[in-house]
Amino acid sequence: MIIRVYVDGDATPVAELPGSSGRLELDTTAIPDGVHRLRIETVEADRVTGQREIPFSVRNGPGIAVAGLSERDEVRGKLGLAVDATVAGIDGALDVRSLELHRGLPFWTGALCVLVIILGALYLAVDPFAFRGYRAEELAIRGEAATPLARIATDQPAKIDPMQVSLAEGSYLPILDFDAGKADTARGAATYRAKCAGCHGDDGQGRIAQSATLGEQGIFPRLAGQPAAYLYRQLWSFAHGWRSSAAMPPMADGLTEADWADIAVHLEHLTATAYPPPPVIGNDVVELGRSVATLGRPDRGVSPCTRCHGPSGIGVAPYFPALMGQDARYITAEIIAFRGGQRRNAILRLMDPVAHGLEAHEIEAVAGYFARQRPGAVQ
Amino acid sequence: MFPLYLLAAFLLAIATHVAAQSTRQPDLEAIDRAWSDLNPDLDVRTPGTAVPFAPPPEAEIPNDVFGQTIRRGIAIFTDTRNEAKPYAGDGLACASCHLDRGRRPGAAPMWAAWVRYPRFRAKNDAVNTMTMRIQGCFRFSMNGTPPPDDSEIVTALQTYFFWLARGAPTGATLAGAGFPRLADPAEPPSIARGEAVFAGKCAACHGSDGEGRRVAGGVGYQFPPLWGANSYNWGAGMTSVATAAAFIRANMPYGLRDALTEQEAWDVASFVDSHERPQDPRFNGNLAETRARYHDSKWSMYGTEQRGIRLGDPTNYPLTGGR
Numbered sequence: 001m002i003i004r005v006y007v008d009g010d011a012t013p014v015a016e017l018p019g020s021s022g023r024l025e026l027d028t029t030a031i032p033d034g035v036h037r038l039r040i041e042t043v044e045a046d047r048v049t050g051q052r053e054i055p056f057s058v059r060n061g062p063g064i065a066v067a068g069l070s071e072r073d074e075v076r077g078k079l080g081l082a083v084d085a086t087v088a089g090i091d092g093a094l095d096v097r098s099l100e101l102h103r104g105l106p107f108w109t110g111a112l113c114v115l116v117i118i119l120g121a122l123y124l125a126v127d128p129f130a131f132r133g134y135r136a137e138e139l140a141i142r143g144e145a146a147t148p149l150a151r152i153a154t155d156q157p158a159k160i161d162p163m164q165v166s167l168a169e170g171s172y173l174p175i176l177d178f179d180a181g182k183a184d185t186a187r188g189a190a191t192y193r194a195k196c197a198g199c200h201g202d203d204g205q206g207r208i209a210q211s212a213t214l215g216e217q218g219i220f221p222r223l224a225g226q227p228a229a230y231l232y233r234q235l236w237s238f239a240h241g242w243r244s245s246a247a248m249p250p251m252a253d254g255l256t257e258a259d260w261a262d263i264a265v266h267l268e269h270l271t272a273t274a275y276p277p278p279p280v281i282g283n284d285v286v287e288l289g290r291s292v293a294t295l296g297r298p299d300r301g302v303s304p305c306t307r308c309h310g311p312s313g314i315g316v317a318p319y320f321p322a323l324m325g326q327d328a329r330y331i332t333a334e335i336i337a338f339r340g341g342q343r344r345n346a347i348l349r350l351m352d353p354v355a356h357g358l359e360a361h362e363i364e365a366v367a368g369y370f371a372r373q374r375p376g377a378v379q
Numbered sequence: 380m381f382p383l384y385l386l387a388a389f390l391l392a393i394a395t396h397v398a399a400q401s402t403r404q405p406d407l408e409a410i411d412r413a414w415s416d417l418n419p420d421l422d423v424r425t426p427g428t429a430v431p432f433a434p435p436p437e438a439e440i441p442n443d444v445f446g447q448t449i450r451r452g453i454a455i456f457t458d459t460r461n462e463a464k465p466y467a468g469d470g471l472a473c474a475s476c477h478l479d480r481g482r483r484p485g486a487a488p489m490w491a492a493w494v495r496y497p498r499f500r501a502k503n504d505a506v507n508t509m510t511m512r513i514q515g516c517f518r519f520s521m522n523g524t525p526p527p528d529d530s531e532i533v534t535a536l537q538t539y540f541f542w543l544a545r546g547a548p549t550g551a552t553l554a555g556a557g558f559p560r561l562a563d564p565a566e567p568p569s570i571a572r573g574e575a576v577f578a579g580k581c582a583a584c585h586g587s588d589g590e591g592r593r594v595a596g597g598v599g600y601q602f603p604p605l606w607g608a609n610s611y612n613w614g615a616g617m618t619s620v621a622t623a624a625a626f627i628r629a630n631m632p633y634g635l636r637d638a639l640t641e642q643e644a645w646d647v648a649s650f651v652d653s654h655e656r657p658q659d660p661r662f663n664g665n666l667a668e669t670r671a672r673y674h675d676s677k678w679s680m681y682g683t684e685q686r687g688i689r690l691g692d693p694t695n696y697p698l699t700g701g702r
Contacts, residue, residue: 163636167580175583295437298479303634308584308601310594316601317592319583347583350634 001049006039007031028058061085162353163301173242173345175319178232180265188262195255196223196263199247204267205274206327218247221330224270229318231264233345242345243337275325278372281365289369292362300357305366308350312373319347328364328371335363405514405525411661413507414515414614415673429554434482434490434543445538452539455532456480456489459521460599463532468523469657470591470600470609473536476520476617478630481543484555485629490543491556509537519614522657558625564645568620570685573650576643580632581605589654606654613659613674613681613691620678623648653685655695666691 001020004013015024026038035057042050062085069081192204199220201207206222223231236257237243255263281289293313296304305313308320315322323331337343338355346352358366437453440446455462457480459472474480481489496509510533514525526532547553578587584602585591591604604610616622628644639647659681662669669691670682681691688695 161636163634165635165638167635167638174579291438296479298483301636304479307633310601314594316594348580348632348635348638350632353634 002043004041004043006041008036008039029060031058033058033061161301162356165349165352167348172349173233173237175347176229176233176236178229178261178264180228180261180268183228183258183261183265185262185266185269187259188264188266191255191259192263192266203273204270205272206330208276208327219327219330219333220247221326222272223267225272225315226267226321227315227317227319228261228264228268230321231267232260233319235260235264237343237345243343245342272322272325272375275374276327276371279328279368281368281372285365286369286372288362289365289367292358292366293369296354297357297362301353302357303350303354305354305370313370314373314375323370324373324375326370328367331367331370332363335367405527406511407518407525409505409507410511410514410518410525412505413511414519429556430548430551432490432544432547432553432555434488435545440542445542448535448538449542451531452535452537453480455535456539458599463517463526466517466524466526466532467521468517469521469611470604471521471611472599472603473516475600475603476626478633481540483630485559486626487557488543488553488555489540490547491553493540493544494547494549494551494553495556509540513537518660520611520617522610522612522615558622559629561621561625561628561641561644564624564642566642568624568645568649570646570650570653572643573646573648573653576639576647577650580639581647584632589651605651606656608657608696610656612657614661618652618656618674618679618681619676620645620648620652620680621676622678623652649680653680653690655688655690657696658691658693662691662693664693666693 003017003020003022005015005017005024005026006013007026014026017024020042035055037053037055040052040054041048065084067082067084068079069075193202196204199207199209199218200223201220204222204224206220206224208219234243235255238245238248292302293305296302296307305323308316309323310316310320313323313326315324334343335351335355335358338346338351343351440449451462456473456477459467459474460470476487477483477489478486481487484491492512493509496512497506499506510528513533513536514528517523517525577585577589585605586602588607589605589610590607591600591609592602593599594601600609611617617626624641624645624647627648628639628641631644632638659669659673661673663672666682666689670679674681683690
């Protein structure tokens, strides 16, 4: 078999390849610019057995740009045209000057510019942290709580009655099925060691540490002694989007519901022992915190924290976690998360009115108040 | 030398005084009369031409004996079980119903109650005092024993109430008094619907069997038990479905407003009050008679049968309270 390659209607082939395949070089400079076709024939015993044609165009000469007349334009009178045959040859040097555009930018270029400008302005106007996927919660966890706290004053007008919370189906997380009796604490302990202890500490006492996920200094709350149903609810929430955190969802996600239950019951059986040094805050701030914690701010719909979390924030099983001796920055961050909607898993959304009704300095004070509490001694 | 007979007389006087103090028992009949007569009127009140009022902030409690007595009153009010131990018979505290330490409008605030006493009632032709009223609460809602007149407990509580009502016009009906009365329900209250409401919106705090919640290691209740041995007895005003519905609609779930519709409040109130609880201390041995005398209302389930239990049957609970 022979393969013969022709250009256009030439009688002599530009190449002849023996066998059923091969390579050839087509010199397009030998062909005038314009539309041509490549014809390939296979020949067997002087008989053409197969044929294929490929149309192509050659442009070795300069490109020709015309400003002032487009295809199928309707024109009248005298027409001023600019013609430019750009030298972009394969041999000569590139003549940059002759490459100047001679016609208007296409519409989409302008639209794209406007879009970029609008998005840029939005990026600046909208919370750039939220935009980047960082949230007030993480900021506060990293000890930059002052920033989101300062924003609280202006972030949204106070609701007329923060106590009016919609409990329409789907707007709050109902009580989950959880049977502590079915949990395997030994398995829970093993899973905890493997998956959780790295950040929350071997005994679940919580710690301040470098976060593998955040790559930053993180505050990991104490879990030891927290009610199992509460802990299970949190893991469930992380996995199902009722509570967000940069560090937690992947951890909660990789485990089964049975794992969550095991871990939760294991942690409930641990006791809170280690407490970080209490934050140093002024007496007036402690008093403000105590007043918010025990009396609330009824005029703004804020219930006293101790009404549900127990005296000194000792925690009330099965759903109200201990706040006693928890890191103040963590408590602050969570109140902000309830306010911002990153955390929506409170029983009957009971934290909504609290988070919306408190002022920034009150949040800081009440977080400090609970961080100072210790078992058996009201500070 | 000091005359011996003077010393003897002095000791005798002290002994007589102590004896008189310890033997002065509360007048149960008067307490019951005041209770029966005032209860429906006080607990479920329609706000009329009410006078606006706000109690003073706690920061203004003075630092003297008066202030100490107020603080003692607050302690009794919020932790009745421990602070008034011999007299409290169940897991409740005054503040279980009189929310926010008796300050909250719509939850029978004490500043509004204070200016309504003493009350003359033509019906029983008697003057009913705040003391009798407090004693009634201990006897029925607390399922306990009325503290003696002018006991330290009654004095501390009344001092606190008096201070809360600072500047309020005596005899006025203040805005927020009692529980805001509800119109009769559109549909008759349904215990079955109420059970569903309870499971969804009440059980998280009060427990799936209304047993309340205790703080770990603590003696008191964080969330009060709503029926059973540690809850209010059959003499309490809250056993009226109308009273309970009014309280629930205005105040529950704690911390939210309008989280229950009026119908839901009626339904869940009927569910709560359809459970057995400690006996009415006025029980005279005959359930039908006691019902006719003290519970003759369509809103009381006392003496009726619910879920196979005859409510108020003396074999269900031994009489523990109201001594």
